[in-house]
Amino acid sequence: MFPYIPATEESKKKMLEDVGLNSVEDLFKDISHKVRLKGELNIPKHKSELEVSSYIKKLGKMNETTEDYTCFLGCGAYDHYIPSVVDAVISRSEYYTAYTPYQAEIAQGTLQTIFEFQSMMAGLTGMDVCNASVYDGSTAVYEAAYVAVASNRRKEVLISKSVHPEYRKVLKASLGAANIKYIEIEIKEGTTDLDDLKEKLTKDVSAVIVQSPNFFGLIEEVEEVVKESHENKSLVVMSTDPISLGLLKTPGEMGVDIAIGEAQALGIPLSFGGPYLGFITTTKALLRKVPGRLVGMTKDVDGKRGFVLTLQTREQHIRREKSISNICTNQALNATAATVYLSLMGKEGMKEVAKQNYDKAHYAHEQLISTGMFEDSWEKPFFKEFTLKYKGNLKALKEKLEENKILGGFHPKEDYQALENHLIIAVTEKRSKEEVDQLCTIVKEVE
């Protein structure tokens, strides 16, 4: 009756006999009647594949997608191009139906892929060590904060208000429960206020967390943050967009202690916000504090090269409450997607895609300003995303753009009250000059 269950009436009967029971009901006789479910679960009975797929398709059709709309929305989730090979690889059963690689002898595919992921992400960020991934960018922030606290045993964490508001909220909730103090650094002209940072840097500050390019798309003065923080013996955590590292100075080059971020841009679909791919990279000094899994290269008994999960004594299976993190599941399949993406793009491709993002965003910025309807929120360097203040009625603009099948950008007023009438606009390599020009044409048409 159920396609996923191979039992027949006859095999069931034989097995019940074998275990000495009369009926299936007897298998549950250890569950006391006090806690037994009376009657049936109140959900519909089974449905055929045909019925289910037409229903799910119907739900899908109720959504407007980035296939129908031109997407200028970003803010932590980006509409980048995904080469076909990425899905071809991660759709293979060998990757997506495999278990966590604890039995190394029969999990070399997953283990080697993670090793290559670690190599590529370390190379891209300029850091010494990368782990096998964490849930997403927002959870990477608190994992990094715990690494810092475990390393210098100070009990305060500073985070700039230019870090993604959702990341800050996740950090705040997590630290609040763990009794670690959460403090925000003010922003000035769209980037971290260095004077406010200096004022808040006390001997209790374990880590300073910044994001660059930040939530508004602006490139932060990370080296200044590193200098001030290190003088105070606080660690620096930098969240970054891996696409930007094809072009921009790396966390490693700037002396950052922990570089983290969201790697959804590397071949992972938007998928309404998840599953994405968090990464954590650190220096050698913090190696033994890295959360989650690490894959190492080694040899087997015949001297053949192989890969294993290593330094597992840090993990919760062995250390239980003394482990550094509770992370168990990671995002291995999405890490695989990113590894395939980075392999395809390679050394030159990552430079080229980063420069295309930069150029297209700067072109869009210039064109939008020249419509006369926008002004720069702050005149500061940016990468693929920028913030503008709209001079007209934002609601009318949004409606007009939607009519023309354009997702026009993100209005950050909920989290930044001062930014009434501002828009954060993302331009990836997927946007053509024609699409940008069309955006500007429509802007000019709005009253």
Add this chain to the structure above:
Amino acid sequence: MYEKVIYEISSKGKKGYMLPPQDVPQYEVPEKYLRKTDNHLPEVSEREVMSHFVNISSKNYHIDKGFYPLGSCTMKYNPKINEAMARLDGLANIHPYQDEKMVQGALRLMYELQGSLGEITGMDAFTLQPAAGAHGEKTGLMLMHQYHRGRNDLKRDKIIVPDSSHGTNPASAAMTGFKIIEVPSNERGGVDIEALKNVVGDDTAGLMLTNPSTLGLFEENITEIAGIIHGAGGLLYYDGANMNAIMGYARPGDMGFDIIHLNLHKTFTTPHGGGGPGAGPVGVKEFLKEFLPVPMIDKKDETYTLRYDMENSIGKVKSFYGNFGMLIRAYTYILTMGSDGLKHVSEMAVLNANYLKENLKEYYQLPYDILCKHEFVLSGKSMKKKYGVSTMDIAKRLIDYGYHPPSVYFPLIVEEAIMIEPTETESKETLDEFIKVMITIAKEAAENPDLLHEAPHHSPVRRLDDSGAARNPILKWQDIE
């Protein structure tokens, strides 16, 4: 066999991509912001990338290939319709910051999934945000923290866990600022009630329990345990790792649990992905609903909304709304199976486990010889004593016969533990084959222990040097370049 790392097929100038020509002018990047160092990425053609990943993937064992009797990990078949649904344009290509009115289908899917999970578990409200089981645990513990704090009951800083619990339970509790108290199991594998009574008090924040336990046994005294914890003012947390065993027969919500998490990849067939992504929705009883993370998904008339105005909420646990792609797969599965199918799942998962247990207990020790749920634990203790063959040797020998080994050395309270979970998606024929192999291995252990010490003999690599890997960590290609 293919033996290369991608960097070994890289050479300067090869490319696996092509972008449209840049159609806008070039813009100068200020010198001080430019990257100066090598990015250490390989240079490989598309054909070589595809071939490389296909070649290394063939070294993986996976559920579509064969049997995975992994206790507590619940490796069951991943229906292909789930994958197809998650890849639909309407669901894969939506941005989390689109207006609610543009994503009504997605919100409706999540709302309906919440409702189904609530009914299956007997809980009143669900959040779908946690990204994995352990993330669900952390979320659940944050809810406990917030609940006690809200009542100004500030001295509750202790979480009780049984000694058979998952390692993530104490780790999550520690990460959320709690102290951990372990209670021993009794001779029937349940919680030792007297020991529990001795440790509960006005500093108890809660108890974390897996039921059925990691020994595969249903906790006989669950209502009494709930009474003890609630009587002391604590909350009862359900680790949903073993929900696959009881669907349609019992619900944590009816057993007295206040907070639960579910591992969608264990019970609701989302694939394991070589280690993730997962999803760990958290359900609560009505009195805890106000503390759930924002946003909640609400329905008013026929419109679905994201609700943020919850002043007692613990805040956010993850950006956006959870691992949506996983939620699509799980909901597709629930619709396909329905109330009758899910009940049948648990029946067959439990029957299969008992069938294996009864047929193997003659050959391996069975520390708890009672009716089990969907998994059970054997011990290789006597085999080790008699022949010097460890559980690890047995596990590795299974690889030679084409099986993924069971979970080993867990739970920690059973010496030389071998934890087996067949799941409902295996046939009697598969189980019979497995029994035959397990018996053969038991005989080999007596007759030729070295055969097991040196296993596996037929895998892409043989036993790997773990201690060498830890002593001299090579964690990226650049470390040996």
